[in-house]
Amino acid sequence: MTTELRVLDPADWDKWYAVLELAFGGVPEADEERKLWQELTEHERFIGAWEGDRCVGTAGAFTFRLSVPGGAVVPAAGVTMVSVAGTHRRRGVLTSMMRRQLEDVRSWGEPLAVLTASEPEIYGRFGYGVGAYSAHGAIDTTRVRLVVPEGTDGVSLRVTSPTEALDATEAVYARLVTTRPGMLERRPGWERLALIDPPGDREGASPRQCVLAERDGEVVGYAHYAIKPEWSFAGANGSVSVQQLAGLDPVAEAALWRFLCSVDLTSSVGFRSRPVDDAWQHLVTDLRRCEPTLRDALHVRLVDVGAALAARTYQTPVDVVFELTDAFCPWNEGRWRLSGDLEGAVCVRTGDAADLSLSVRELGAAYLGGASLLSLAAAGRVREVRPGALREASVAFGSPVAPWLPHGF
Structure with a gap:
């Protein structure tokens, strides 16, 4: 039977949430907790994977505003309640929900998506990097x-x-x-x-x-x-x-x-x-x-690279061109010039030669100052093209205090 992605109908919430509970062990939540999550659910931002009237996958995105280096508070989609029924694993259900969700986040004009992961290895392939630890x-x-x-x-x-x-x-x-x-x-x-x-x-x-x-x-x-x-x-x-x-x-x-x-x-x-x-x-x-x-605590995904990088400030003056790969969100692919300092930043597309080559996952990891570009390069995940560009960008992306997610969602 064909699997269809649909926006969550409030009338289907109990059936939808039961799939989520089962995926996380099947232990029913306390009534007060379940009731709160039902009230916090933004149905128009939540989706389900359905086979007829049977729900086989869940995913949602809360409306959040996230603090970034420099003190700005930036719109961010809080990805949550992601699950796939055990009977439907390895059929592309998760990938289809993640792709649909990121397309939705882009259409909402939110430059970032963030999540906490029950299994950290899952989300890297969708462009999420660990942006904050606890x-x-x-x-x-x-x-x-x-x-x-x-x-x-x-x-x-x-x-x-x-x-x-x-x-x-x-x-x-x-x-x-x-x-x-x-x-x-x-x-x-x-x-x-x-x-x-x-x-x-x-x-x-x-x-x-x-x-x-x-x-x-x-x-x-x-x-x-x-x-x-x-x-x-x-x-x-x-x-x-x-x-x-x-x-x-x-x-x-x-x-x-x-x-x-x-x-x-x-x-x-x-x-x-x-x-x-x-x-x-x-x-x-x-x-x-x-x-x-x-x-690991907060996983960060840049949905609109230009807007996200321009929304924060930088510890030292930086002028660097990124050669970015992003197979999951191809609208981010290509070269971007970031120019910024403690007063603000601009990030636009460019045809200039690249200084650094990396994927969107590495930018997510470095975005809040939680991981340095130098350490990511040491792991082979960032490549320096112009000598000196790596150190320049790594220092600029730093934060005087470590990023921190105070509570889950």
Whole structure:
């Protein structure tokens, strides 16, 4: 039977979502979580692969705005809920959905597409590069101390519920978006994602808690966390799980980390998805005992190369011609001249000789400053044509702070 791609009809959402759930293991989500995703679904931007009335594939693209180096917030399609029924693998269903989706994103005038990958090796062939990484770890608070900056004692802390603190925490988050590439502006409804806390997902931990950092009556930071009590014959051995932590300045963040590392009856503080240059690693007295690990986070795809490269700024003046290959989105193929600095940039097609040769995947990896063009060249993925062009472009594409995706989608 012929497979047809169709825009998602709201009446088909349950059937469509059931295919997605089955592809990810078949464990039903909690009602509150499922309801939120249904409400956030932008049906006109979601597609399904259908054989008659049977759905065999799913894909969607949320409307996002993503921060980029220089502080601009750029339209980006948040690719999500991608799945293919196990009965229809290796039939071209995924490829057809990815191609249709990128054509749609281009028609919407959005220069970027981004995603988080359940299996990272899948999306490189569609032009996505790993543009931001995240750090994970667990601080052994029985052996590791924190050395906090001067002024930390001037920050007061107040424990409350995430719901009661929602307006204050969202205000802090909004102020931080343009300070670090890779962060997403929160559109209406997305603030509720931080409140989803199904009891079945807690694995013995407490309901989610919130601590606010305040100075002179103003909220300057917050952390969402849960506590998992554990006991051995020797005594308490509980753990703290950090779900979110944000501060408007280093002192506020340090006060939050110190609080979390001193919760009674606990001996460790675990965290996931922190920036790779996060300050916690310089506060601890023994990084080795914090078990730091690195993981891919945000995968970036340039849908309109000219618009995307012109939307960000560059650390040093750059004037370089790229010879770009992009078999999946052929409208990007060819030579592009990028001229820019800290004030802005222009990127246009050109017939001039190429300085660097690469694919759109490498541009996606370097776009937010998360991977250097030099390191990609060392892996054989960027070729220098004009001597000196590689170093010039690699430095220019850098970011003073590492890109970071604060939450999934």
